[in-house]
Amino acid sequence: MSRSTTGSEGGRPFDDEAVLLVGHGSRREKSNEQVRELAVALEERLGVPVDAGFLELAEPAIPEAIAGLAGAVSEITVVPLSLFAASHVKNDVPLAVQQARAEHDGLTVNNGANLGIHPAIVDLLDDRAAAIEAELGVDRTAEDVIAVVCARGSSDPDANGDVHKLARLLDEGRDFARVEASFIGVTEPVLEDTLHSVAKHRPDAVVVIPYMLGDGVLTQRIRDRADEFDDEYPYVDAAAGDPLGTDSRLLDVLGDRWQEARSGSVEMSCDTCKYKVELDGYEEDVGGARAMLRALTHQETHADREDVADDPHTHDAPEKHVAVCTNQTCAADGAPAVLERLRQAVRDSEECDARVTRSSCLGRCGEGPMVAVYPDGVWYGDTDEDDADRIVSSHLDRDRIVSDLVDQTL
Structure with a gap:
C-alpha cells in the first residue's frame, strides 16, 4: 500500500x-526511540519532513515540536501514534492543536486520527500469531488454535x-478455532480470566498477541501471564508474541491518516464517544467542558515516579487543579489579573496543594x-x-466552596 508522494499537489509543494x-512518551528511552524510528521511516515514505513529539514523559512536547x-x-499535520481513540486522542491532542493554531498565525495545523481499525493492522496481527504458532510448533489448519x-x-x-472489533476481523476468513479480545488491566475481561475461560x-x-506498540512493562506482563497459563495447563501449548514494534505496515496506516487529515476527511467515532453521547455507566463524562478540563488536568499534572516496575503509567498530581479561562471575553473582563492573584495566593498559602493554569474557552x-476547580x-x-x-x-485551603460565586458544578 506504499505510495510515492514527492512533488506537489494542487500547486503546493510538499x-x-x-x-x-x-x-505517548515513556520513561523507557527504548520506547521513545521507537517513535523516532517510525518518524524517520515515515519521512522516507511520504517525502515530507516528519518530526516526533510526545504527550508526556519525553521531549519534545507537542507545543515545542510544532514551534520547531x-x-x-x-x-x-499532527498524527497520533495511538492505537485507539481514547482520552489522549479525543482530548489532549486536539487541545494542543487548538493552542497551536492560536499561537502561530498563518500556520495551518491539521489534526489526524489515531491508527484505529485498519486492514494492515489486522494482517500484522495475523503475522504475529503465525510467529507464535511457529515457535510452538502448531498448525492452525490442522489443530485447534485459539x-x-x-x-x-x-x-x-x-x-x-x-479491541473486540479487531479480534472479530482477525477471526474472519482465518483458521483459528476462535479469537478472543482481552485486556491486561483497567477493564474486563482481564487476560488471566480469558485464558482460564478458553482452556x-x-x-x-x-x-496471545500483545496489542501494544512497544516492548515495555505491560507487554512483559502479558508474556508472564501466558507463561503462567502454559505451566498451569499442561495439555495446552501457550505463549505470547511480540508487539507491533516498527513494522513497515504501520507506515501504511500512518500514511493514510496523514492523507485523511490534510484532505479534511478524518473520521472519528463520535457516535460512540463517551464525551459526546450518554453511554450507560459513563453519563458523568458527557460534555465538552468536562473533556477539556480533564485534558488540561492530565496535561499539566502528569509526573514521573521512580517505581516504574509496579505501575508504568502513574500520576503525581496536586490535590487541586485550578483552570482560569483566558479566552478573549474573559480576558477583557480581567481574567489575567484573576489568574495572577490566584497564583500568588497559592504561593503564599501554607495549606493548599494546588496548581493554577490558563485554559482556553x-x-x-x-x-x-x-x-x-x-x-x-x-x-x-x-x-x-x-x-x-x-x-x-x-x-x-479549607475545602469549603465559596457558594455565592458558584456558576455551576459538574
Whole structure:
C-alpha cells in the first residue's frame, strides 16, 4: 500500500508542509526511540519532513515540536501514534492543536486520527500469531488454535470496543478455532480470566498477541501471564508474541491518516464517544467542558515516579487543579489579573496543594472570568481579584466552596 508522494499537489509543494508524529512518551528511552524510528521511516515514505513529539514523559512536547517546525513550513499535520481513540486522542491532542493554531498565525495545523481499525493492522496481527504458532510448533489448519488479542485496556468504552472489533476481523476468513479480545488491566475481561475461560475448550494451543506498540512493562506482563497459563495447563501449548514494534505496515496506516487529515476527511467515532453521547455507566463524562478540563488536568499534572516496575503509567498530581479561562471575553473582563492573584495566593498559602493554569474557552462567554476547580468540578463565574483570594483561602485551603460565586458544578 506504499505510495510515492514527492512533488506537489494542487500547486503546493510538499516541502511546504510537515508531519508531527505524536507518541505517548515513556520513561523507557527504548520506547521513545521507537517513535523516532517510525518518524524517520515515515519521512522516507511520504517525502515530507516528519518530526516526533510526545504527550508526556519525553521531549519534545507537542507545543515545542510544532514551534520547531512552524518557522519552516506553512502546514503541519499532527498524527497520533495511538492505537485507539481514547482520552489522549479525543482530548489532549486536539487541545494542543487548538493552542497551536492560536499561537502561530498563518500556520495551518491539521489534526489526524489515531491508527484505529485498519486492514494492515489486522494482517500484522495475523503475522504475529503465525510467529507464535511457529515457535510452538502448531498448525492452525490442522489443530485447534485459539488466538487472544490482548490490549492495554481503557476507561473509554469506545476504545475497548475496537479491541473486540479487531479480534472479530482477525477471526474472519482465518483458521483459528476462535479469537478472543482481552485486556491486561483497567477493564474486563482481564487476560488471566480469558485464558482460564478458553482452556475449557481444550484447544491444542493458545497464542496471545500483545496489542501494544512497544516492548515495555505491560507487554512483559502479558508474556508472564501466558507463561503462567502454559505451566498451569499442561495439555495446552501457550505463549505470547511480540508487539507491533516498527513494522513497515504501520507506515501504511500512518500514511493514510496523514492523507485523511490534510484532505479534511478524518473520521472519528463520535457516535460512540463517551464525551459526546450518554453511554450507560459513563453519563458523568458527557460534555465538552468536562473533556477539556480533564485534558488540561492530565496535561499539566502528569509526573514521573521512580517505581516504574509496579505501575508504568502513574500520576503525581496536586490535590487541586485550578483552570482560569483566558479566552478573549474573559480576558477583557480581567481574567489575567484573576489568574495572577490566584497564583500568588497559592504561593503564599501554607495549606493548599494546588496548581493554577490558563485554559482556553470553557464555553461560558459573558459570564466570566471563569475559574474551574478540579477534581471538585466547581466552576466560579464573574470573579475578580478579591474573589481569587477567597477561592484560595476558603476552597483550596479549607475545602469549603465559596457558594455565592458558584456558576455551576459538574
